[in-house]
Amino acid sequence: MRVTRILIALLALAGAVVSVLALRIHMQDPNAAPPCAVTENWDCGAVNHSRFAVFPPRSFDENPQAKGHIPIAAFGIVGYLLIAVLALFGFDFWAFEAAQVGFFFALILTFLEKYVLEKWCIYCVWSQGIIAVTLLLAAINLWLSRRAARPGLHLRAQGGEIHVA
Template identity: 75%
Template sequence: MGMRVLRLLIALLSLGGLVVSVLALRVHLQDPGAAPPCAVSEHWDCGAVNHSRFAVFPPRGFDEDLNSKGHLPVAVAGIAGYAAIVLLALFKMDFLAFEVSQIGFFLALILTFLEKYVLEKWCIYCVWSQCILAVLLGLSALNLWMGRRRTAREGLHLRAI
């Protein structure tokens, strides 16, 4: 698999993550009383997760209103991150694509921890996003490694001449 194919795969997977983040934002912006499209069981409830105090950054205080200002929805950060990875992959900025993937993965890991141990509820969009970011991190690391290996090989070739 060539680096061009890997970059294209990274960009396409990031577009998928972008769609997932837009769907999560849609649930976040819904009226909390409205039934979200993925309230499947007591443990799988996107509405509860996306309206929790952890669905925004910085997290809301316990006494803050749901509509309080000064908080960025986490889904908006996901949209920005996925869009950045798409652009970085397409413009062959492999190291930056790897770094943004790494940051996104670890932020999503923190949110996954909060879903599991604090909220005790899961959001299908968040789980999909975590999976996408795990694959993106692996692919971007592979892409970076292949690029550095290629550069080292070309350097050895030039020295031999």
């Protein structure tokens, strides 16, 4: 088994753990001080209890306890576990695609944290870093698997001429 696949799976498992921690904050009472309410700009409680912490986002006048919304952290858990399984079973293309979807999903959440909520969650930042590195490793892994699948397409120079071997 290729080392990059194992690294992707380990990173994905770390991302799932971080998502579980974020989900724990989401499930807490909003009035309870979460362990990462550090400053006015770093507040996991505010981020994980915002209207954007669920899908679909809650409307402004909707009760925060309303049913029918899925916590974003739950999507993170499922997504990271999917990436880990795909990488371990050698589905390199699909692991790359899942990491790509996760990365762009994290970009949207980063935009919301920066420009809409104007607050950051340490778990979200960790998750964003993990998915970025996972995407990079998945791209390298896909390139390696595609290169290994076509061993006869190497260029070599011989006597001033280039030959395809």
